[in-house]
Amino acid sequence: MGLFERYLSVWVGIAIIVGIALGNLYPPAFTWLATFEIGQINIVIAALIWVMIFPMMLQIDFAAVKDVGKKPKGLLLTLTINWLIKPFTMAVLGWLFFKVLFVEWVDPSTASEYIAGMILLGVAPCTAMVFVWSQLTKGDANYTLVQVSINDIIMIFAFAPIAGFLLGVSDITVPWQTLLWSVLLYVILPLVIAALVRKQLLAHSQSRYEKVLAQFKPWSMVGLIGTVLLLFAFQATTILEKPFHIFLIAIPLMLQTYGIFALSYGAAKWLKLPHNIAAPACMIGTSNFFELAVAVAIALFGLHSGAALATVVGVLVEVPVMLSLVAFANKTRHWFD
DSSP, X not given: OOHHHHTHHHHHXXXXXXXXXXXXXXXXXXXXXXXXXXXTEEHHHHHHHHHHHHHHHTTOOGGGGXXXXXXXXXXXXXXXXXXXXXXXXXXHHHHHIIIIITTTTSOHHHHHHHHHHHHHHHHOBOXXXXXXXXXXXXXXXXXXXXXHHHHHHXXXXXXXXXXXXXXXXXXXXXXHHHHHHHHIIIIIHHHHHHHHHHHHHHHHOHHHHHHHHHHHXXXXXXXXXXXXXXXXXXXXXXXXXXXXXXXXXXHHHHHHHHHHHHHXXXXXXXXXXXXXXXXHHHHHHHSBOHHXXXXXXXXXXXXXXXXXXXXXXXXXXXXXXXXXXXXXXXXXXXXXX
């Protein structure tokens, strides 16, 4: 693993601190950056997210889908968690905490936006960072590739309908046009372009593909750090004004993450999956495609909305929590042997 991947939590932590500091020291600069929008989509954030996810998507091999039947139990587990359980438990937790337990501390309109951000996180299963989590747990690389490929195909068709349904059930107005444009911009377009580039590179030679992929990979980490820094700079004032709200949002997000992992890890043990299948299957079912959730929240509700803040808190929670789960998975490897 490279330097950035090895100390990922450190770089993300530094980016968060620097972003909050810059956002408070130079608010006019970030207000100006926030004006670069087309159809409610911030161009700067969009560019950074593309830089972040494109190298990861370049690794996705849709030809691997033909191997879907070789290890069906792990795939079935992931798909069940990702699309039949996780989005709905996130919506329930959001409603429970912000409409019942925290109702005295958060006004109703802000609470609805927080729930919306949580829903967008829950509906977006991880497709990029899961390669890192899988590698850290010594997961089967080919299996992880199949998992990500299948999930990306499903996401093209399922993300918008499920997100729209859960937002509607939560009494949140859904701007369908913006939601569909976001799916096109952040899922379909990068997937198609990455697939075409991958095909051209492999047509030249395998070594050519691997060389270009190695050149692209560092940019993925640069995109991640840049995105995190900018997001926290945009939200700096809100974060310092509402630190208690950050804490409140983090509680259900952490409960969701640890709860989903416990459910999927227990199911993997029950299904008698080998550890190199169980670990990546649980990681992809537990983590979120927070890049997509953040981008869609900004596009749907605005850069300074409660929904955007909730997805940014998702970034804050994601890396350290997932690293703790990686450590747990590695320590319990013997459970599956």
